[in-house]
Amino acid sequence: MSKKLTFIDLFAGCGGLSEGFYKQGFKSLTHVEYDHYACESLRIRMKNYGYAEDEISVLENDITDDDIIVKIENEIKNRNVDLLIGGPPCQSFSSLGRAKDDNGMQDDPRNYLFESYEKILNHFKPKIFVFENVTGLLSAKLGKEKTVNVILKRLGKEYNLIKDPAKMVLNSCDYGVPQIRKRVILIGVKKGIKIKPEQIYEGIIKTHFNPLSVEKERVNKQKYVTVKEAISDLPAMKPGEGKKIIKHKVESWNDYLSKVRSKDDEVLLDHVARTHNEKDRKRYLAMSKNKWTFKELLEKKPSLNHIKQRVFNNSYVVQFWDKPARTIIAHLYKDGNQFIHPDHKQERTITPREAARLQSFPDDFVFEGSRTQQYKQIGNAVPPLMAEAIAKSIKKVLGK
Known part of the structure; x- marks a missing residue:
């Protein structure tokens, strides 16, 4: 045609x-x-x-x-x-x-x-x-x-x-x-x-x-793509770390990465972590390490309770390596608590590039504006x- x-x-x-x-x-x-x-x-x-x-x-x-x-x-x-x-x-x-x-x-x-x-x-x-x-x-x-x-x-x-x-x-x-x-x-x-x-x-x-x-429904189909396949190649970082542009070479390719990144690409955009307060970092660490829900966290570590205890369980949620992510939402720009990184050592929520990867945006896709603006664009997208x-x-x- x-x-x-x-x-x-x-x-x-x-x-x-x-x-x-x-x-x-x-x-x-x-x-x-x-x-x-x-x-x-x-x-x-x-x-x-x-x-x-x-x-x-x-x-x-x-x-x-x-x-x-x-x-x-x-x-x-x-x-x-x-x-x-x-x-x-x-x-x-x-x-x-x-x-x-x-x-x-x-x-x-x-x-x-x-x-x-x-x-x-x-x-x-x-x-x-x-x-x-x-x-x-x-x-x-x-x-x-x-x-x-x-x-x-x-x-x-x-x-x-x-x-x-x-x-x-x-x-x-x-x-x-x-x-x-x-x-x-x-x-x-x-x-x-x-x-x-x-x-x-x-x-x-x-x-x-x-x-x-x-x-x-599984016959002749591939298994769902997991969070691990989508973002585990990205450099580990603590809250507040990361730069707008960094050098990055994928060491171990998988089918999904080859769809979102070109083999000769050596840069990575917008892999920048939010800063988090001490109490949130402790929450993220305990929850991702133990694979707890927020409710379980409150039962096991009452000291980490939230003043505005919004008990509905989706106020703090860990994404798991072996599953697909939950729905990425525009609310991400307000706080990332529903998107806690699966690696407990990183004590943080996901970066704009991680969110973009989970949405299947190519790595060379440029999101303009501040980090808040980027989260908003990514969360609203198809x-x-x-x-x-x-x-x-x-x-x-x-x-x-």
Whole structure:
């Protein structure tokens, strides 16, 4: 297929979803993103993929602006749009967000960001769209109706969709990402095109099984990628250590590392550890050494209790070497307590580069801004390897 398939990325973040499509040879026409540092990361990445200065298009705009369609039009200059991808920010759909809000976040303006997505979709009428969101979307409500039903109804006017929400849930772990991350991936095909959305879902090939896969789901698949395979080559360090750029040579390669790092690469970016107070360091050490939950820590070492004892067990969590990581979240930028390094000698939470590795970002991916900004971008992103599995399937059906 000589002509490249084109896409627009909305709510693009730092470009995790775009990354998967770049890897499959798709061409980006523009990205729309509100966050300044994420926009900088997007621009650097386009340069990395060989886009010329005048082709690098990132609209640093609020998607709800009245003139957003005009701005996108100006960027894409009458070129044909094959694909619209992106996921509206999902805090208001997440169960955690809803729990904290008296009104179940029904008044949250972010609930309606999908209306901007819909408006842009109906204007450009691409052949296919990919809409990504948290699984909380499936239980969230807008007024009396389930949010997902509202979205299906609205996006289904001009597009064929699958009806069964369970089939829209993909787990990044099944695609070789060293992380359990379930996301709703809604794929629509423009009515009149002879492709069924089912074909696209069937073509998103699971290459790995996950820790909860039953026997028959494991047949002909590789075992999930572990935290150890993803980050154990990275230099050990204590809290507060690390530099923006260091020299690093991988001594022992594995299948996963060869996907995220090039064999001749000798530098490592953003492997910088947060500083931690004495009490947290003791917590991390005891928990990772003994593989304790926070609750077990409090029972066995009451002196390490937290003043604001948030007992729900996920306030401090160790990642284990022999398992995939738990879902990397944007909350990482506030504190890393849910991502305690498995090596107790390091007494720390994970670095931005470790988080990026667990999300399947390539090592040459540059995240702009402060460490806080980097954590935020990484935590909000779609894992590139999962995005690539989706891109592969779409390329195959559109190629026909």
